[in-house]
Amino acid sequence: MALRTFAPLAVPGLVLLGMLAAYRSGADVFEALTAGARKGLETTLAVAPALLALFPAVWLLRASGLPELLGQLLDPLLKRLGIPGETALLLLLRPLSGSGALSAAADIIARAGPDSLAGRTAAVMLGSSETTFYVIAVYFSAAGVRESRWAVPAALCADLACWLSAAWICKALWG
């Protein structure tokens, strides 16, 4: 029970630990926090134009009724795998586009509710995966290697494991 009582303090506790560790090694704590905030603002500014371009597209897609249709089509498969049908669009976008996946996840979580099973599952899926094809393209082209060999199938195995385990653990914890 103590775990449940004190769990909400984990995040502020972590911040305190970070401040203590930095203070002990002689860093300027306040300056580090503001430098971090500046980096966070830069990240936000970097993704904001993509969000502004993609939110209308995702909203339009959602309003068109296509995702429900897709969800219904994929539902037998997703249900067998134990994955909430609402997350279908996120699963399709996640490996391809980071900001597209963020837009889709925001839409799913806003509609299903942040504390609903589907909303939580979408957040966990987003938090435990990467933009697979983008990463593969960046690394192989930067290294000047043409053949990606077994990288794509292995990375997709990891993604599939991510979807299945996210759906399973969320159902076990909050289902």
Added chain:
Amino acid sequence: MGPALILLYALSLLAAAALGREAEAGRALLEGAQAALPFAMQLAGGLCLWSGVTELLERAGASALLSRLLSPALRRLFPRGADDPETLSALSENVSANLLGLGNAATPAGIRAAKGLKRLGGRDELCLLVVLNTASIQLFPAGAGSLRAALGAASPFDIVPAVWFSSACSLLAGLGAAALLRRLWR
């Protein structure tokens, strides 16, 4: 991205016409555009706070500590790359930046490591590095938590243990698939 967006719009318009959702679709575009900026601002709060904590941890020497802790694992996963000090340091920089959620630092280090592995002839090790980077190994899911906070979750970071579980499953599946495929691939 261009053709994909055009396809997305075309499919949406077709579906809206076919499913009788013209009115909703007509409103959706502007609603989406208006929602984007408030959402980005909401998200910024969480991202800035967590970037600050990451900065604190970095200045306390967390990256160096992680690199030391990771060294034995990296030597096992990348025997060829680990023989070259420069590649090994790029590898450990990449993995520790990923663990701390420093995407901006992880990619340049990862690319240096990828070039090193190519030079050393580690074709399988290069694939493994890429697979490792496509699996999210971030210790603290700041983005997903901030997203939940922005959308009004009661306790945004209560998903952390679930994210750890799912990340671990994904990483193990990636490593397992890599171990299997590198033997089968010709």
